Amino acid sequence: MLDKQSSVPMYVQIEDYLKKQIIEGGFVIGIAIPSERELTDIFSVSRMTVRQSISNLVNEGLLYREKGRGTFVATPKIEQPLIGLTSFTEDMLSRGMKPSNKLISFEKMIPEMEIAYKLQLSRDEEVFVVKRIRFADNKPMAIERSYLPVKLVPDLELDKIEGSLYSFIEKDKRLTISHASQRMEAVLVKKEDAEFLEIRMPSAVLMMERTSYLTNDVPFEIVRSTYRADRYKFISEIRR
Ligand code: GLP
DSSP: OOOTTSSSOHHHHHHHHHHHHHHHTSSOBTSBOOOHHHHHHHHTOOHHHHHHHHHHHHHHTSEEEETTTEEEEOOOOEEEESOSOOOHHHHHHHTTOOEEEEEEEEEEEOOOHHHHHHTTOOTTOOEEEEEEEEEETTEEEEEEEEEEETTTSTTOOGGGGSSOHHHIIIIISOOOEEEEEEEEEEEEOOHHHHHHHTOOSSOEEEEEEEEEEEGGGEEEEEEEEEEETTTEEEEOOOOO
C-alpha cells in the first residue's frame, strides 16, 4: 500500500490513501475510521506518522475528532460560488437542502456610524437589525446580522423574516435587488456565536460583509455573516 522507497514522506502517502477512501466512499460520512493503533498496524509505521496524517486531514476539514469516540469522516463542505447575487434560501434549495432560520433578535435602532455611512443614512435614521441563525437540513451553517433602513421596509415584521428576506424585499415590497459588494476574512469565532453555531472555542470562521443595493445604487442592506469554516468553501473561477 505504501512505497517505503519513495521520496514522498510516509505521512503524505497515508494522507493520500485516507483521502482516497473518503472520496471514493470506502470510509462513510459520520462513521469512525480505523483507530490510530489499527492504522499503525496496517501501515507498519509509527503512531506519530499516523497522527500527523490524521491531523492534516482534520485541519483540511475532511475528518473530525470526537474525544473518547474516535475520528470520523466529515460531511463535505458546501461549495459556494462567489458569483451571482443569491440568497441563503436560494442557495440551499438549489442544492436540494432544506433552509430554515432561527431568529435570535429583531430590533429597531439608530445604527453605529459605520453602518449609517454605508447605508447612506443621516444620523437620526433608524435601521432594523435582524440576527438569524441559518440552517441547512437542520444543521447550523451561519449567523447573519442584517441592517436594513427602516425607511425602505417600514412594515418589516417578525413573520416576514421567518422565511426569506430577499423574497420579502422582491415579492412583498416589489423592490429590485441589483448588485452588491462583499469582502471576506477569517476570524476567530466569538463566544456567543460559537454556541449558536455549535462549534468549539477557539475556532476559525469566515466573516463576510455584504452591502447590497437596489437599482439606482440605493443601499438596502448590510449583512455580516459568520460562516462555519468546516461547512463552507467559497469558490470562484478566474481568467487571465
Ligand atoms: C445571503 C446573503 C445575505 C442575505 C441573505 C438573504 O445569506 N449573504 O446578505 O441577507 O442571503 O437570504 P434569505 O433571502 O434566505 O433570507
